[in-house]
Amino acid sequence: MRNQNFRALMVSSTSGVLGNAVAAVALPIIAAVELDASNFEVAALAGMTFLPWLLFGLVIGVWVDRLPRKPVMLASLAVRVIVLALLPVGYWLGFLSTPLLFGAAFVAGITSVFFQLADAALVQQAITPDELMEGNGLITGSGAAADAAGRSAAGWLTSAAGASNTLVVQLATSIVSLVAIQRLDVAEVVQPQSDRRVLREMYEGLRYTFSTAPLRAILFNAALWNLGGNIAASLIVLLVLRTLGESEVWLGLLLAAASVGGAVGGVTANWMGERFGSGPLWRWSMVPGVFGYASLLIITPGWGMAWGILGMFAMGASVAWNIVVGSSFRQRVCPPGMMGRLGAASRTVSWGMLALASLLAGIFAETLGIREAILIGVVIACTAPLVALLGPLRGVRRLEDLVEAPAADSRLGASKST
Known part of the structure; x- marks a missing residue:
């Protein structure tokens, strides 16, 4: 925290998460309540901010490695402010529509790809390798706390002031992020300019992402x-507002519970990693998360929502532990000039699944029902901890010990089918 650059990145990240949390609650409510969109449209909207990872993540990763990261972050924030400002203006002037909502979410998602890849690269350069677990834990914890505040406040604001008007909060937090990033003073490590083709560098990022068993x-x-x-x-959103007939306030509390869990998980990740080992923490981290999502299947109106709040808290903590360990390991092993491409390749695969999941959720909700679709999601989520518990890292206590082990892949018995 004495590191000025780390403080700037933390303030930027936390304020950005606060605004994104408000938008994450407001956007589907705009679709469901103000525009009366279908179940498919409401569910698919969540995937619009992640679809750019699937479509453009790899090529943007190459650009981020070729460019100074600070200007990239400033430009992406500026574009995001302009795009999201169209939604409340459209509501006030009467031209807000479902296509505009989807388009704004998609463009905002593109700016997020640029921002997050550049941000991850700068965190790696702002602190030492031994500080990565603690630094990522602090950023994850503060971000999760901001997420909890944003989602709970958004639930009340959308009910009191309208979902579209609530987006003004997101615009204000983006400006705070701009100011914080402007204060960064990092001697950046940027990939030397070369005549190599973009496709080759995209391939290098993918190859590195799949190069070792831990990755x-x-x-x-x-x-x-x-x-x-x-x-x-x-x-x-559909479960709370349409199936259970509950208010936006309960929706905000349910979503905020996951973020409070994330805050707890973020600030305890470093201690738990030292106490139990980063390997066991990573392997078991998703088990409570599965039960957390399963709690959505048993919630009922009124105080029956409490089961969901407890479950989402457990899910948030699980995800935070998993993210801190995984991202810290990637940042520890990856050369600075490769960080953008590694982040792009890994998130193209993992975050690309978020876009696909939203589309599948919409299809399942329309054809099978909302609760049945959630059950399918819980069953698929069960496979994530199985990969960790039964995979090649099942006997590793400290993932950090693999960093300097070039032969780790062969020792762990890795194979292409892993």
């Missing part, structure tokens, strides 16, 4: 979790 296991674990978990997460 592959972390990637497959995240991808399976995102596919199953986001099917359930994409349907929470």
